[in-house]
Amino acid sequence: MRNATGQLRGQFIFEYIVPTGSTARAVLERDGYAVHELPFVEISRRKEDVLRYFPLLLLNSWRLRQLVRRQGASMVHLNDFYNLTGYVAKAFSLGKLRLVTHVRFLPQSLPQPLARTWRWLAERFADRVVCVSQAVRSYFSEAEKVQVVFDPIPETEQYPVAVVPILRHPTTVELLYLSNYIPGKGQDLALAAFKKAYVYNKQLRLSFIGGDMGMPRNREFREQLEREVQQDGLKQIVSFGSFVTDVEKAMKAADIVLNFSEAESFSLTCLDALYFGIPLIASDCGGPAELFENGGSGILVPNRDVGSMAEAIITLADDPQKRTQFAAASRIFVRQKFSPEATYLRLGRLYATVLTKQ
The missing domain is CATH 3.40.50.2000 (Glycogen Phosphorylase B;)
Known part of the structure; x- marks a missing residue:
C-alpha cells in the first residue's frame, strides 16, 4: 500500500x-x-x-x-x-x-x-x-x-545494471529463497528439491533469508529446517539468514530466486525478482502464474511437486545463457504489465x- x-x-x-x-x-x-x-x-x-x-x-x-x-x-x-x-x-x-x-x-x-x-x-x-x-x-x-x-512495481533500482551478467560467481550457482519462515511458504519443498538437484550439480548453493515474525510456530519451522540440513551434512552448502531490509541487494547477489509457496495471492517476492532481473522458478500456486511468461521470463512448476522443482533447478543452473535471457525478458515483461x-x-x-x- x-x-x-x-x-x-x-x-x-x-x-x-x-x-x-x-x-x-x-x-x-x-x-x-x-x-x-x-x-x-x-x-x-x-x-x-x-x-x-x-x-x-x-x-x-x-x-x-x-x-x-x-x-x-x-x-x-x-x-x-x-x-x-x-x-x-x-x-x-x-x-x-x-x-x-x-x-x-x-x-x-x-x-x-x-x-x-x-x-x-x-x-x-x-x-x-x-x-x-x-x-x-x-x-x-x-x-x-x-x-x-x-x-x-518498485519505483527505482538502487544498484542498476545494464545487462545481468551471465555468471555472478565463478565456481558456484547461488539460489536464494527470500520469505519469512512460515509453514506453507515452501522452504521445506525448496530444501527437498535442492537436495535432489545437488546430487547432479555440486556447484549449487542455497540461502534462506527471512524472519519468524516472533511466532513460536515459525521459529520451530526454521529450526526443523536447520536440523535437517545439519543431519544431511549440508551446513556449508545451505545457509539460513534473518530478515533483510535491502531486498534488491540480497536478490542481486543470487543467480536464481526460488519461490515454492503452496498458496500465493500475488507474491511481491516474485515480482521483485522479475523486476530486478533475477531468474525465477516459482510454483503454480495462484498469483505467481500471472507475473511472468512460463519458459519466456521464468519457470513455473506444479504446486508441491518436488521432482519438477528439482528438475527446473538443474536445468536453469546448467544454462547460464537461459538465465541471461530470462533476466532480460522478465525486466521488460513486468514493466509493461504492471x-x-x-x-x-x-x-x-x-x-x-x-x-x-x-
Whole structure:
C-alpha cells in the first residue's frame, strides 16, 4: 500500500492505522504519513484470542469511527480481507462511511467458513473490493464492484545494471529463497528439491533469508529446517539468514530466486525478482502464474511437486545463457504489465469513483 499511496499523495491525503506496537509505524512516519494505532486482534484457535476478539472488534470499530470523524476522512481502505473493523465502523456511521476492502490473501486457501463469510461481507457492504490478482478475483461473483488492481512495481533500482551478467560467481550457482519462515511458504519443498538437484550439480548453493515474525510456530519451522540440513551434512552448502531490509541487494547477489509457496495471492517476492532481473522458478500456486511468461521470463512448476522443482533447478543452473535471457525478458515483461495504468493510477481512479458516489 505504501508503494501505491506514495504515488497518489498529490491527489489524496492518506493516514495509516496500524496495530499497536507495529514496526511499520516508524517506516510510515519517515515517509511523512500521519500514523495511528489500534489494538487489533486476529481471530485464531487460541481461546484467549477468541475471548478478546469480539469485544476489541466493537471497541476498535468505535474508535475507528471516531477517528474518521475527528480527522475528517471520507473513506476507509481495509488492507486486509479479514479486518472487520471497517464494516462495524460503517454500521456505526449508519452506512455513511465509504469503504474499500483489499483482498491480499488467496481466499481458496483459507478455512472456507471464514472465507465465505468475509466474501459475503465484502460484496455486501464494501463500496469496492480490490483483488491483487485474477486468481483472487476468481473467488468472487461477477459484481462490478470487485476489481483487480495489481500491486505496483518498485519505483527505482538502487544498484542498476545494464545487462545481468551471465555468471555472478565463478565456481558456484547461488539460489536464494527470500520469505519469512512460515509453514506453507515452501522452504521445506525448496530444501527437498535442492537436495535432489545437488546430487547432479555440486556447484549449487542455497540461502534462506527471512524472519519468524516472533511466532513460536515459525521459529520451530526454521529450526526443523536447520536440523535437517545439519543431519544431511549440508551446513556449508545451505545457509539460513534473518530478515533483510535491502531486498534488491540480497536478490542481486543470487543467480536464481526460488519461490515454492503452496498458496500465493500475488507474491511481491516474485515480482521483485522479475523486476530486478533475477531468474525465477516459482510454483503454480495462484498469483505467481500471472507475473511472468512460463519458459519466456521464468519457470513455473506444479504446486508441491518436488521432482519438477528439482528438475527446473538443474536445468536453469546448467544454462547460464537461459538465465541471461530470462533476466532480460522478465525486466521488460513486468514493466509493461504492471505499468502505472494497471497499478496505482487504477487505484486512484477507483478512489475517485468511490468518493464521488452519492
